[in-house]
Amino acid sequence: MNVFLLAEKKVKENTLIMQCLCPLLGESVADTSTSSPDLVSPSSPKMSDALLNPPSPDSTPIQIHPPEPTLDKISSRLEDSGVFDGGGTASVIRSLPTIRSHSPPIRPAPTFSPSQPPRPHSSPGRPANTSPRASPVIRHTPLLLQPANSPPRSLPPTIVTCQEPTSSMPSILSSKPRGVIISQQPTLTQSQIWLKHSRINGVKPEVIGGSFTTSSTGHYSDIKPPLSPMPRSSTSMPVRQTPTVIMGEAGGEPQMIHPTTSNWPSSSPNVSNTEESAAQMLLNLGQDRLRLPVSRVVASPQSPTAGHFTNAPLNMERLWAGDLRQLPINQQTQALNLTSPTPSHTNIYFPGGEQHEQAEEEEQPMICMICEDKATGLHYGIITCEGCKGFFKRTVQNRRVYTCVADGNCEITKVQRNRCQYCRFKKCIEQGMVLQAVREDRMPGGRNSGAVYNLYKVKYKKHKKPSGKQPQKVMEKNIMSQQFKQEDQTSSIPSNLVNGTILKTALTNPSEVIRLRQRLDSAVSSSRDRNFSIEYSLSMIKTLIDCDEFQDIATLQNLDELLDHNTDLSEKLCNIGDSIVYKLVQWTKRLPFYLELPVEVHTRLLTHKWHELLVLTTSAYQAIHKAGEQMTTVIETDFSQEVAIFLFLYF
DNA sequence: TTAGCCTTGACA
DNA sequence: TGTCAAGGCTAA
Numbered sequence: 296m297n298v299f300l301l302a303e304k305k306v307k308e309n310t311l312i313m314q315c316l317c318p319l320l321g322e323s324v325a326d327t328s329t330s331s332p333d334l335v336s337p338s339s340p341k342m343s344d345a346l347l348n349p350p351s352p353d354s355t356p357i358q359i360h361p362p363e364p365t366l367d368k369i370s371s372r373l374e375d376s377g378v379f380d381g382g383g384t385a386s387v388i389r390s391l392p393t394i395r396s397h398s399p400p401i402r403p404a405p406t407f408s409p410s411q412p413p414r415p416h417s418s419p420g421r422p423a424n425t426s427p428r429a430s431p432v433i434r435h436t437p438l439l440l441q442p443a444n445s446p447p448r449s450l451p452p453t454i455v456t457c458q459e460p461t462s463s464m465p466s467i468l469s470s471k472p473r474g475v476i477i478s479q480q481p482t483l484t485q486s487q488i489w490l491k492h493s494r495i496n497g498v499k500p501e502v503i504g505g506s507f508t509t510s511s512t513g514h515y516s517d518i519k520p521p522l523s524p525m526p527r528s529s530t531s532m533p534v535r536q537t538p539t540v541i542m543g544e545a546g547g548e549p550q551m552i553h554p555t556t557s558n559w560p561s562s563s564p565n566v567s568n569t570e571e572s573a574a575q576m577l578l579n580l581g582q583d584r585l586r587l588p589v590s591r592v593v594a595s596p597q598s599p600t601a602g603h604f605t606n607a608p609l610n611m612e613r614l615w616a617g618d619l620r621q622l623p624i625n626q627q628t629q630a631l632n633l634t635s636p637t638p639s640h641t642n643i644y645f646p647g648g649e650q651h652e653q654a655e656e657e658e659q660p661m662i663c664m665i666c667e668d669k670a671t672g673l674h675y676g677i678i679t680c681e682g683c684k685g686f687f688k689r690t691v692q693n694r695r696v697y698t699c700v701a702d703g704n705c706e707i708t709k710v711q712r713n714r715c716q717y718c719r720f721k722k723c724i725e726q727g728m729v730l731q732a733v734r735e736d737r738m739p740g741g742r743n744s745g746a747v748y749n750l751y752k753v754k755y756k757k758h759k760k761p762s763g764k765q766p767q768k769v770m771e772k773n774i775m776s777q778q779f780k781q782e783d784q785t786s787s788i789p790s791n792l793v794n795g796t797i798l799k800t801a802l803t804n805p806s807e808v809i810r811l812r813q814r815l816d817s818a819v820s821s822s823r824d825r826n827f828s829i830e831y832s833l834s835m836i837k838t839l840i841d842c843d844e845f846q847d848i849a850t851l852q853n854l855d856e857l858l859d860h861n862t863d864l865s866e867k868l869c870n871i872g873d874s875i876v877y878k879l880v881q882w883t884k885r886l887p888f889y890l891e892l893p894v895e896v897h898t899r900l901l902t903h904k905w906h907e908l909l910v911l912t913t914s915a916y917q918a919i920h921k922a923g924e925q926m927t928t929v930i931e932t933d934f935s936q937e938v939a940i941f942l943f944l945y946f
Numbered sequence: 947t948t949a950g951c952c953t954t955g956a957c958a
Numbered sequence: 959t960g961t962c963a964a965g966g967c968t969a970a
Contacts, residue, residue: 671950672962672963673962673963674963674964675963675964680949680950681948681949681950681951682948682949682950683949684949684963684964685947685948685949685950685965686947686948686949688964688965689947689948692965713947713948716947732963732964733964733965734964734965737964737965737966738954738955738964738965739953739954739955739963739964739965739966740953740954740955740956740963740964740965741954741955741956741957741962741963741964742955742956742957742962742963742964743956743963743964
């Protein structure tokens with residue numbers, strides 16, 4: 296049998312399936328066939344749209360109109376049905392006679408080097424409702440400034456748990472000797488009990504993607520290891536140059552946040568809120584580790600009296616480990632040196648909640664955006680008082696970890712700002728204070744340069760006017776605050792352009808790839824991104840191959856049962872569609888850099904690229920398995936040829 | 947630990 | 959040289 300004949304047969308079968316699925320998923324076969332294989336095509340159909348808004352019956356050759364398979368419905372089916380158990384032996388391409396067994400999806404478990412054991416949880420190991428009058432706990436460590444020649448992440452954070460917001464907290468804290476580990480690492484049994492009540496910085500761990508799983512040693516395997524080493528300063532650095540900053544040039548992988556509010560602008564305007572929410576729901580299906588909640592409520596500077604500014608938790612341990620996803624989007628893209636929407640939350644405000652437009656006519660003292668105390672200027676990106684400035688600096692420099700025993704929404708005012716360090720720092724972050732502005736080398740004086748304030752200075756010059764009156768100066772600061780985070784696109788390659796950045800950019804902002812490449816080429820050749828060893832590269836390739844689990848996507852369990860069952864055809868197709876959706880979700884979660892991928896990438900993979908993923912995976916699967924043993928006995932073609940054949944036939 | 951004041955140093 | 963925003967110092 297000629298391979299082409301066999302392939303054609305498979306394609307016909309697959310096409311039939313696709314024809315059945317496309318109406319369900321809102322796309323015609325013709326659309327799929329004409330779709331470019333370009334994986335970064337922004338114009339691809341959206342699966343979530345298809346799921347939420349099934350096309351009219353006239354839109355496809357096969358007029359099947361399923362009864363609006365909403366996500367809720369899908370979710371419930373996913374949970375209720377036994378279809379999604381990791382794949383089975385029945386194939387979507389039903390002619391496949393044999394299917395090789397596969398190992399379970401491989402996802403590298405977080406590992407910790409001996410020199411960096413997993414840090415204990417920031418919670419002191421008690422239920423959240425423990426007596427609030429218990430003494431605060433200081434765990435860990437010498438608050439040593441990170442040595443210039445050591446990765447900042449190796450510095451263990453200081454974990455400070457505020458048992459109860461109380462004005463006497465500072466004195467209590469000062470009474471505790473530093474470096475004394477008070478709480479004990481729970482045993483496995485204890486931890487199981489403890490985990491039930493545990494909180495990360497005052498919130499349930501599962502809320503922030505931290506479902507705690509314990510290893511046999513009782514260590515928490517959910518703590519994300521450092522993503523990449525931070526650049527190191529020279530040990531013999533008497534020559535002071537441009538100040539290095541903490542978390543900025545070095546600060547780990549640039550990550551995106553879940554942008555849902557105007558104050559946390561989205562970097563992916565092509566993805567609608569509906570799509571995002573739909574994709575987020577898909578990502579959460581059957582998921583045991585949820586990510587940050589989508590919703591955020593950020594205080595508006597226009598409402599300075601609003602003490603409750605957000606409900607989003609902040610995991611400081613992860614933050615110091617380089618997880619910048621918790622930061623406002625502008626800070627993350629800043630680290631990536633990419634453009635970002637103009638932040639809207641850094642407006643300077645004045646007493647009474649007026650913004651600069653209204654304040655021009657009045658000379659009023661600047662008000663701290665954190666506590667509303669009298670501000671002394673622009674500190675770390677926003678207008679703050681000396682107290683909040685110092686507090687932010689100390690927190691970042693010492694990588695302190697706070698915990699709120701309340702709901703993480705403590706009111707931060709001049710009077711109450713010392714009652715909850717966690718909420719104070721959280722507000723600092725949310726109001727736009729820039730971690731990167733805290734200098735790693737502690738060099739005094741001057742002004743920050745580099746990625747943190749490049750554009751800042753540009754905008755400063757651009758908007759500065761001869762008048763030196765206070766309102767005008769304040770307005771200039773406002774302009775700077777609003778716009779300094781837009782990166783100077785002519786700046787040098789970001790030092791944290793580490794492995795995966797280009798891929799992420801390709802998936803999130805394809806137009807940036809060319810520029811990134813140009814900048815990469817023009818960057819200093821010592822870039823560590825190009826110095827991977829062969830062993831490391833092979834290991835990464837193997838990891839990627841292992842996670843692909845073609846069978847998991849290309850096959851469906853109980854397909855025969857689904858099709859033969861005496862149910863409505865649309866229901867059968869819904870079930871098939873559910874299976875595909877679920878398996879694609881599982882695939883994205885198997886990616887070794889899944890946790891590093893911004894949610895936008897997840898969204899795009901599922902909403903824009905689902906059909907390409909499906910077709911490519913199915914093609915590769917058939918090629919690998921040679922469409923059954925019949926093919927293997929007929930003709931010997933190599934893997935690439937067969938993939939090409941199937942791709943050619945599909946596209 | 948906080949926060950007010952001081953010193954420092956890049957930049958306009 | 960003045961401004962500004964860093965870090966440092968230190969009393970509370």
